[in-house]
Amino acid sequence: MNRAPALFAKTRDLEVRIDEFLDKVAEGGILFERGMVLLLERGVAPETEQKMQQLIQLKERCNDLRRAVVNTLYSEMLIPDLRGDVLRLLSHLYGLLDSLKNAFQEFVIEYAEAIDRQDAVDAVRDLVAVVVQSVQAAVLGARAFFRNPQAVRDHINRIRVYESEADAITLRLKTALFASDRPLEKKLLGRDALAVIDGLADLAEEISDELSILAIKRVL
Amino acid sequence: MLATGLLFLSSGLFLGWSLGANDAANVFGSAVASRMLRFSTAALLCSVFVVLGAVTSGAGASAGLGQLGAVNAIAGSFTTALAAALTVTWMTRAGLPVSSTQAVVGAIVGWNWFSGSATDTSQLSRIVATWVICPLLAALVAAGLYRLGTALLRCTKPHLLRLDASLRLGLILAGVLGSYSLGANNIGNVMGVFVPAAPFTELSVAGFSVSGTQQLFLLGGLAIAVGVYTDSQRVMFTVGGDLMALSPFAALVVVLANALVLLVFASQPLSEWVVSLGLPPIPLIPVSSSQASIGAVVGIGLLQGRRGLRQIRWGVLARIASGWVTTPLLAALLGFVLLFVVQNVFDQQVVQPPG
Numbered sequence: 054m055n056r057a058p059a060l061f062a063k064t065r066d067l068e069v070r071i072d073e074f075l076d077k078v079a080e081g082g083i084l085f086e087r088g089m090v091l092l093l094e095r096g097v098a099p100e101t102e103q104k105m106q107q108l109i110q111l112k113e114r115c116n117d118l119r120r121a122v123v124n125t126l127y128s129e130m131l132i133p134d135l136r137g138d139v140l141r142l143l144s145h146l147y148g149l150l151d152s153l154k155n156a157f158q159e160f161v162i163e164y165a166e167a168i169d170r171q172d173a174v175d176a177v178r179d180l181v182a183v184v185v186q187s188v189q190a191a192v193l194g195a196r197a198f199f200r201n202p203q204a205v206r207d208h209i210n211r212i213r214v215y216e217s218e219a220d221a222i223t224l225r226l227k228t229a230l231f232a233s234d235r236p237l238e239k240k241l242l243g244r245d246a247l248a249v250i251d252g253l254a255d256l257a258e259e260i261s262d263e264l265s266i267l268a269i270k271r272v273l
Numbered sequence: 274m275l276a277t278g279l280l281f282l283s284s285g286l287f288l289g290w291s292l293g294a295n296d297a298a299n300v301f302g303s304a305v306a307s308r309m310l311r312f313s314t315a316a317l318l319c320s321v322f323v324v325l326g327a328v329t330s331g332a333g334a335s336a337g338l339g340q341l342g343a344v345n346a347i348a349g350s351f352t353t354a355l356a357a358a359l360t361v362t363w364m365t366r367a368g369l370p371v372s373s374t375q376a377v378v379g380a381i382v383g384w385n386w387f388s389g390s391a392t393d394t395s396q397l398s399r400i401v402a403t404w405v406i407c408p409l410l411a412a413l414v415a416a417g418l419y420r421l422g423t424a425l426l427r428c429t430k431p432h433l434l435r436l437d438a439s440l441r442l443g444l445i446l447a448g449v450l451g452s453y454s455l456g457a458n459n460i461g462n463v464m465g466v467f468v469p470a471a472p473f474t475e476l477s478v479a480g481f482s483v484s485g486t487q488q489l490f491l492l493g494g495l496a497i498a499v500g501v502y503t504d505s506q507r508v509m510f511t512v513g514g515d516l517m518a519l520s521p522f523a524a525l526v527v528v529l530a531n532a533l534v535l536l537v538f539a540s541q542p543l544s545e546w547v548v549s550l551g552l553p554p555i556p557l558i559p560v561s562s563s564q565a566s567i568g569a570v571v572g573i574g575l576l577q578g579r580r581g582l583r584q585i586r587w588g589v590l591a592r593i594a595s596g597w598v599t600t601p602l603l604a605a606l607l608g609f610v611l612l613f614v615v616q617n618v619f620d621q622q623v624v625q626p627p628g
Binding site: 061064065067068071130131132133134135139198199200201203271 | 307308309427430431432433434435437438520521
């Protein structure tokens, strides 16, 4: 590990915390995907409950990190021109992690039975993978904003592509769902379940919009 | 005798105060306005290094100004400095951009005009040429530093927080250099007219000898420091980003370019080194830190092409440029009138007859 000069020790400490925060959000994406796969394959089981607990703990740790970073930024009067923007970015990323946890919780409690046919299970697994890719691209974009603003554009583009792909899969699944002979209440439950997953990619896209403005401000 | 001398020095101290209040903004304005640095820190650093620059390196630029016209009576020095100080104060109060250097040059020409002394036209043209060269040089230095800095940032890709900490440190160091240069270069404006008629004698304290001129410069430096502490905070917040919105990195480049240009026109060793290369010497004369800062901002703007050109507030620039013509004229006219009043109403000798 490269040692920072004493002059930059406080800065280095804050860098480490921001990096840890971003790591945790990325980890949240992985846990969500693993949890959803387990849920689709095995239903509500001890392993899925364990993923739920892991996501809750991750969210708490992220919240502590976010608060610590914001407190230090303001108390030490660091990055005065971008402080508010960084605070907003971290809040949105934390909101994304919170939504991942809430979505998984809703699936465990409300939608465990919503997707029961094998072809639909495969397509939902695809949808979850694409959505999680958009979340990971948002984390990479945020990391690039701190270290290499020129690269933010590439990540923004990836988020947008994944979001469009998620919309396309959701539309295909909904069309198939309502064309099937399942009872109406199952169709409505399935529609809501799909909207919950697709909504996560929309949140990632909102972060990409914010990142595009932040990147311009940093390059200036 | 000393008390009378100090009384006559009061107009120089007034000029020093107004220079401190106005020109400290060119050194630390962008750092304080962007809240990268606390005003108290900026004021302390600026004051200490202005005094150091004035006492240790102020002689060169001051002598350069003296060649324009040696104001040889203390009442004349008082009136000349008063004319310059009033010009600076009036124009500042009227919201017009003003350069202390130009006010002093105008006031000295006013004294020459009143006393019938010949103005050294070659020295005057050299000084006027610096009013064009100084902002041009600052623009070139700023553009070079900006390009070098952005290339370095692209290569090293520092974390936003590391960059912030480095810029903060850079602004402090550049501000310190800028303050030293301001003291070295601009003390000639504040106390230059008093040098030929200085009321102090050489002083020896603990084996160190301090010349009368150095005592004069110390006093002027302290007056600048008082101006920094009492009235520069308001100016720093008003001036910061007036001409063009600057990022903290661009602000650092402006401060650094300003400091380097001022140092070029104050450094005797540098001028001697240039001569040793077979080149003409650098004229050691006070130059305007406001002009240098403006030149640096415009240099960065031009470097950014069409986008930068759009960002520059050309109306503000035109107002500043108009001040470069009106300031010396107003100071010369005011100097002439005040010298007439002091000589004929207060019966003071403002000109020492030759011989």
